[in-house]
Amino acid sequence: MEAKLPPIPEAERTPLVAELVEIIRAEQEKNRKLEGEKDKLEGEKKRLEAELDRCRRRLAQYEPDVWYEGKRAASDRERPAASYSVGAEEKRRRGRCPRKKSPGRRPTEVKFADAKVVRNAYPDGVDPENCKLVRERAVWRLEKGTAVLVGYRVFAGPGGTEGRIPGVTPRCEYGIEILVVLAFLAYVIGISLDKSCAVLGFFCGLRLSKSQADALLRQLAKHWDAEYEILCDLIAHAAVVYMDETGWKVGEEGCSLWAFASTLHRVFLFGCHKDDATLDQMLPPDVFDGIGVSDDAGVYCGRFKQAQKCWAHLLRKVIRLALLYPRKKKYQRFLDELLALYRDAKRAAADGRLGEAGRQDRVAELEGRLAALCLRYEQPITPDMKPPEHEFANLVNELGRLLLAEELFTFVLVEGVEPTNNLMERQLRSPAGDRNAGRTNKTKTGAHRRSVIVSVLESLRANLETFTLANVLMEVKCWMEKGISLFAEQWQKIKDAQLVPAPNTS
Numbered sequence: 001m002e003a004k005l006p007p008i009p010e011a012e013r014t015p016l017v018a019e020l021v022e023i024i025r026a027e028q029e030k031n032r033k034l035e036g037e038k039d040k041l042e043g044e045k046k047r048l049e050a051e052l053d054r055c056r057r058r059l060a061q062y063e064p065d066v067w068y069e070g071k072r073a074a075s076d077r078e079r080p081a082a083s084y085s086v087g088a089e090e091k092r093r094r095g096r097c098p099r100k101k102s103p104g105r106r107p108t109e110v111k112f113a114d115a116k117v118v119r120n121a122y123p124d125g126v127d128p129e130n131c132k133l134v135r136e137r138a139v140w141r142l143e144k145g146t147a148v149l150v151g152y153r154v155f156a157g158p159g160g161t162e163g164r165i166p167g168v169t170p171r172c173e174y175g176i177e178i179l180v181v182l183a184f185l186a187y188v189i190g191i192s193l194d195k196s197c198a199v200l201g202f203f204c205g206l207r208l209s210k211s212q213a214d215a216l217l218r219q220l221a222k223h224w225d226a227e228y229e230i231l232c233d234l235i236a237h238a239a240v241v242y243m244d245e246t247g248w249k250v251g252e253e254g255c256s257l258w259a260f261a262s263t264l265h266r267v268f269l270f271g272c273h274k275d276d277a278t279l280d281q282m283l284p285p286d287v288f289d290g291i292g293v294s295d296d297a298g299v300y301c302g303r304f305k306q307a308q309k310c311w312a313h314l315l316r317k318v319i320r321l322a323l324l325y326p327r328k329k330k331y332q333r334f335l336d337e338l339l340a341l342y343r344d345a346k347r348a349a350a351d352g353r354l355g356e357a358g359r360q361d362r363v364a365e366l367e368g369r370l371a372a373l374c375l376r377y378e379q380p381i382t383p384d385m386k387p388p389e390h391e392f393a394n395l396v397n398e399l400g401r402l403l404l405a406e407e408l409f410t411f412v413l414v415e416g417v418e419p420t421n422n423l424m425e426r427q428l429r430s431p432a433g434d435r436n437a438g439r440t441n442k443t444k445t446g447a448h449r450r451s452v453i454v455s456v457l458e459s460l461r462a463n464l465e466t467f468t469l470a471n472v473l474m475e476v477k478c479w480m481e482k483g484i485s486l487f488a489e490q491w492q493k494i495k496d497a498q499l500v501p502a503p504n505t506s
Contacts, residue, residue, distance in 0.1 A: 111138035111173075115151030121163035122155050131155035131163075139168055140206065141175040147206035167477050169223045172216075176480070177473050178206065179220040182213055183453045184469075190434045221449035228452040230487045231267050231459055236283055237494055238262035240417055242293045243300075244424035245274055246432050249440040250447050257431055258282070259424050263416075264490070266427065266458035271447030274299060291410060293421050296398060308410040309402050311342055312420040317395050325388050330377065334392075337373055341366060346419065349412045363409045370408070374400045427458065459487065 115138050122128050134156045141150050156162045167176045178200070185196040193213045200206045208216075235241060241262055248257040250271040258269040260282055272278045279299055283292070292304035295313045318338060322331040348354065348362040374396050381393050402408050411417040431454075434440065441447040460475060461467040463486060479485040 108136060108138065111149070112136045112151045114138070115149045117148060118151040118153065120153045120155060121165050123157045123161045123163045126157035126161070128155065131157050134162060137165065137173075139165065139173055139175060140178060141167075142177045142181070142204060142206075145204060147178075147200075147204045167473075167480065169219060169480075172219055174216055176476055177469070179216050180457075180472055180476065181469065182208075182216055183220055183457065186213075186217065187450055187454050188430065188457055190430050190439070192439060217453065218449060221452040224452050224456045227456050227485050227487050228267075230485070230491050231265050231455050232282065234265045234487065234491055234494070235260050235262055235267050236287045237498070238265065238288075239290045240293065240414075241283065241288070241290055242418070242421045242424045244295065244421050244428060245297075246428050246435070248431070248435055248447075250444060251442055257428065257435075259427050261424055261427065261462075264459070264462050265487070266455055266462060268427075268431075268451050268454045268458070270431075270450045270454075271441055271444060279303065291414060291417055293418060295421065296402065302405075306410060306414075307405075307407045308417055308419065309407045310419075310421045311408075312422055312425075314395070314399065315339065315342065317391070321388055321392055321395075328388070331388075331392065334373070334377055341369055341373070342419070345409055345412050349415075349419070359413050363412050366409055366412070367403060370399065370403055374403070 120128070122131055132155060133153055135154045137152045137154065139150050139152060141148050152165050154163050154165065168174075169176060169179075172179075181200065182196055185191055185199055186193055191199070193210050197208045197210060197213050200208055239262070241260055243258070243260045245256050245258045248255050248271055255271050256269075256274040258272050258274065258278060260267045260269075267282070269278065269282070274297075276299060289305065291306045291308060292300065293308045293310065294300045295310045300307070315335075315338065318331065318335045321328070322335045325331055345362075345366050348359065348366070354362065377392075377396050378400070379389075379393050379396075381390060381397075385393070399408075411419040441450060457472075460472055464471045464475065475486060
């Protein structure tokens with residue numbers, strides 16, 4: 001509210017005071033006019049915005065981009081694709097149609113009637129003449145590369161024990177072979193669920209929707225969840241573990257993909273955090289007593305009793321400097337000497353004539369050569385140092401630090417240890433391609449599902465002589481028949497040898 005000037009007595013009025021009073025009153029009058037103009041402009045603005053909104057609404061059915069102009073959609077799904085077909089125009093004129101009612105689940109009797117083949121399932125060790133029919137199930141199977149709907153007549157013995165349908169998980173209407181093929185296409189090859197369904201439809205004649213494929217992958221992950229827990233225990237008790245990580249996303253949250261590998265086992269953690277808590281969960285300090293092969297990330301520093309740092313990561317840094325700055329001859333000289341030292345170390349590691357004492361002597365010689373090389377090129381880091389010089393000084397200091405920690409030549413001392421973790425880098429190439437293409441996970445549940453399936457399939461690749469669909473199905477069906485998997489048998493052998501507690505797979 002505008003303040004009013006108090007009256008000034010005649011005795012106190014002076015020409016200067018009178019002038020100030022006039023100026024103040026003039027400014028107050030000017031402010032009143034400006035306030036009136038402001039109210040008028042705001043009213044005009046609201047009127048124009050309402051008119052613009054009405055125009056956009058009228059044009060929205062013909063030009064959707066007009067309605068969404070200036071408005072940022074929360075996601076691409078919120079912005080409908082424009083359709084200019086005759087059918088779409090008629091639909092726009094009719095207005096929104098009511099949603100079609102789902103036909104619902106087809107009864108088992110109808111599915112069984114459509115089966116091309118009918119088979120009987122009897123309980124093991126029971127005379128079929130003493131069994132009675134208890135249920136019927138229709139299951140899609142892949143036979144000779146073609147999808148076939150098979151009707152199973154399940155019989156039960158005198159004790160109520162029912163016959164098992166071979167190669168079918170409980171309450172599933174698709175054979176395990178279809179689940180494995182779908183998982184391989186989506187998670188190992190790295191194609192989308194839509195394309196995976198298209199591949200199955202084109203090559204096998206199996207009509208599968210995206211929602212059905214998603215449900216089948218969820219069932220397979222649940223079926224293999226116990227094997228995943230066993231794989232985690234096997235990794236924690238391995239003698240040598242290779243590990244690497246890369247970026248991942250769960251929804252809009254940035255996180256990591258962490259991969260661990262031993263000789264016969266692989267574990268992938270999609271959507272985890274790259275921190276000490278995750279590493280302690282996978283490799284508990286009171287359990288893991290092996291050698292950790294990794295890069296020089298901070299989370300690995302001082303983490304293992306015995307470690308091997310990846311030489312590939314170190315060599316790439318100096319190769320990069322030598323290629324980017326060819327005029328700096330010291331980068332090339334440093335690279336040549338470091339490469340020669342690395343090759344000598346690999347020859348010593350592969351020399352079967354060396355015993356334990358001989359290997360220690362060779363490591364001492366290699367460490368002396370590397371120490372002399374680092375001392376020759378060592379230089380203090382200053383604020384005014386150029387970026388390549390700063391990067392080179394950091395590399396020399398890093399080599400010196402790893403040399404003092406005795407984490408560079410473990411592969412020479414211990415047979416079977418690789419000098420790099422290239423194994424894990426190759427394992428992460430396909431998931432990295434999925435990440436770059438935006439095919440990550442939307443939820444934590446989806447990330448865990450992917451972790452389970454990829455870990456089991458890649459571990460099977462490491463255990464089987466040839467990684468083919470026939471061999472994978474033979475192994476997986478054997479698990480279902482015997483009630484115990486290959487990994488559970490391997491874990492049982494470790495328990496018998498080391499008397500470790502059994503894993504909790506509940």
